[in-house]
Amino acid sequence: MNRRDGRGLLVSRFWYVRYVDPRTLLLTGLTRDGLWYIEQGKIRYPVRNFRFNQSILEMLAPGNIELIGASERVGSSEAQVLTTSMFPALKVKQFRFTSQSEAV
Numbered sequence: 001m002n003r004r005d006g007r008g009l010l011v012s013r014f015w016y017v018r019y020v021d022p023r024t025l026l027l028t029g030l031t032r033d034g035l036w037y038i039e040q041g042k043i044r045y046p047v048r049n050f051r052f053n054q055s056i057l058e059m060l061a062p063g064n065i066e067l068i069g070a071s072e073r074v075g076s077s078e079a080q081v082l083t084t085s086m087f088p089a090l091k092v093k094q095f096r097f098t099s100q101s102e103a104v
Helices: none
Strands: 007-011 014-021 026-031 035-039 042-046 050-055 065-075 084-092 097-100
Touching: 014 050
Parallel strands: none
Antiparallel strands: 007 035, 014 026, 026 050, 035 042, 050 097, 065 084
């Protein structure tokens, strides 16, 4: 992050992610364990968790991705067995948060 980033949110973790529409890859879920307000490229303070409804196709659409980080191994927070995947950090212009959540 740098000074020209303006304002945004840093999501540490997504939780309870479910398909709403498999045809459009629309997902719903919650943020969890750390959602941070970013201003001028710096973490300023924690904010309440949010519910999101986001199409993966829209999120990955040309022009929406600003930066892609190195891939990291990420474990599922809900799986009954240990499952991991490799995902990069993404900086996106638009992401659809729909409401605040009481999730911790």
